[in-house]
Amino acid sequence: MIFDAIRESHDLQRDLCRKLTASRGDMAVRQLLFLQLKVELMAHAAAEERHLYVPLLMEDGGLQASRHALHEHHEIDELLEDLSVRNKKQAGWIATAKQLSFKVRHHLKEEESKFFQVAGRLLSETKKQQLARKYTREIVRMRRHYGAEYESVVVSASSGLVKPASRAADRPATRGSASAGARLRGQGEPRRTR
Numbered sequence: 001m002i003f004d005a006i007r008e009s010h011d012l013q014r015d016l017c018r019k020l021t022a023s024r025g026d027m028a029v030r031q032l033l034f035l036q037l038k039v040e041l042m043a044h045a046a047a048e049e050r051h052l053y054v055p056l057l058m059e060d061g062g063l064q065a066s067r068h069a070l071h072e073h074h075e076i077d078e079l080l081e082d083l084s085v086r087n088k089k090q091a092g093w094i095a096t097a098k099q100l101s102f103k104v105r106h107h108l109k110e111e112e113s114k115f116f117q118v119a120g121r122l123l124s125e126t127k128k129q130q131l132a133r134k135y136t137r138e139i140v141r142m143r144r145h146y147g148a149e150y151e152s153v154v155v156s157a158s159s160g161l162v163k164p165a166s167r168a169a170d171r172p173a174t175r176g177s178a179s180a181g182a183r184l185r186g187q188g189e190p191r192r193t194r
């Protein structure tokens with residue numbers, strides 16, 4: 001079911017928001033939690049927009065809910081941009097991270113308690129099953145897409161989840177070679193750290 005698949009990412013987002021806003025002192029830990037959350041939020045929003053909100057937008061009764069959700073995705077994107085600075089210790093960073101966490105939690109709650117019900121009524125069972133398959137494939141593809149930008153995170157080949165790159169078992173064989181990594185990503189630029 002599409003909604004169960006989406007909830008799995010929502011639970012991950014809540015957990016990462018909680019850990020990020022509680023992070024103190026160790027900036028490497030904060031940086032890693034931020035990148036994991038950023039990649040998860042961006043990958044989830046892309047997969048959800050393509051395989052839940054686009055079909056919902058095509059229904060008259062789904063216009064309001066999908067527009068509202070897309071607007072909130074954009075607000076979350078802007079907060080992620082504000083937080084993507086090198087110095088995450090600076091005054092105000094954690095306050096903005098708490099704002100992001102608040103916004104994300106509000107958004108997830110609204111989706112789970114309102115928008116899923118709207119979508120549940122408007123989309124057929126067959127359509128929901130088809131969307132679940134597409135969403136599940138897409139979120140892993142988009143985690144790889146966004147994760148490839150940052151050297152400190154990888155996407156596990158077994159679970160399809162975003163992990164810290166330091167876990168040796170999850171490293172692709174090419175890690176450590178910048179040129180091989182760039183070939184893998186199909187681009188020449190170095191990866192970003194923020």
Ligand SMILES: [Fe+2]
Nearest residue numbers: 045048069111
């Ligand atoms: Fe969403």
Ligand SMILES: [Fe+2]
Nearest residue numbers: 006010048111
């Ligand atoms: Fe969502």
